[in-house]
Amino acid sequence: MEHHPPELNRSLKEALSALPLIAVLRWITPQEVEDVTAILIEAGFGLIEVPLNSPDPFNSIERIAHRFGSQAVVGAGTVMTPADVARVRDVGGRLIVMPHADIAVVKAAHEHKLASFPGVSTPTEGFAALQAGADGLKVFPAEAISPAVLKAWRAVFSNDIPLLPTGGIAPEAFPAWVAAGASGFGIGGNLYQPGRSLAEIKERAKGFADAWRAAISPSGGR
Numbered sequence: 666m667e668h669h670p671p672e673l674n675r676s677l678k679e680a681l682s683a684l685p686l687i688a689v690l691r692w693i694t695p696q697e698v699e700d701v702t703a704i705l706i707e708a709g710f711g712l713i714e715v716p717l718n719s720p721d722p723f724n725s726i727e728r729i730a731h732r733f734g735s736q737a738v739v740g741a742g743t744v745m746t747p748a749d750v751a752r753v754r755d756v757g758g759r760l761i762v763m764p765h766a767d768i769a770v771v772k773a774a775h776e777h778k779l780a781s782f783p784g785v786s787t788p789t790e791g792f793a794a795l796q797a798g799a800d801g802l803k804v805f806p807a808e809a810i811s812p813a814v815l816k817a818w819r820a821v822f823s824n825d826i827p828l829l830p831t832g833g834i835a836p837e838a839f840p841a842w843v844a845a846g847a848s849g850f851g852i853g854g855n856l857y858q859p860g861r862s863l864a865e866i867k868e869r870a871k872g873f874a875d876a877w878r879a880a881i882s883p884s885g886g887r
Contacts, residue, residue: 668798669778673759676738677780677800680711681827684874685849687712687762687782687803689742689831691719692859698725699732700863706736708870714762714851716742717749723756730757738780747773754779762851764805766790771797782829782851786810788818801827803851808833812845819846836876843880850877 669677688710693701702713713733715725722741730739740760741753750761750773761774766783774781775798784805785791791802804810804818807830815830822828830842831851842850856869 684709687851689853690857691716694720695724702729704867705870709874711737713737713739714742718743726758727756750774766794768797771799804830806832812841816845836872839876839880
């Protein structure tokens, strides 16, 4: 992470230490993004991504980066090209998340001094992405990579490399994944979906935050 500006290094390390859950706000609109982000930050979330296949995503990212940039590391998901990386930077985003491990996109994030978490499903992809400058790895899709597989990965990826399983993760699954070596998670549809009320999002956010703290407690969430 040392290639980032000191402020981003500090923010990223703090977020990964306090509550290493990336909130994936897929299909969110600019009209609702600030209210939803306020609720997530109140629940302790410090990593917020707006996937670029959402409606008017750069508008949403700009809004929350401007309002909440000092409280959370805000950026984009489903980033597919180096040009998109530059656009995210231009609207104030500091986080690049991808479903794949396109080395050109990882390098672009590195060059623009943004944090990046590319999606990988094999150790080969993971090591190549880290070599290109990734800050951590989005283990995706988690449904196809069980905790047993992640445990095998953790034998070769050092503990200081964030591994964040993403895809269909529910709070009750946290203990098994954490025991296998997960550093955190990407949380999408189980947290936010279009049409879900702010009250329900708040309840779900608290549930995920509580589940994380329980999973890393000495009792392992039991």
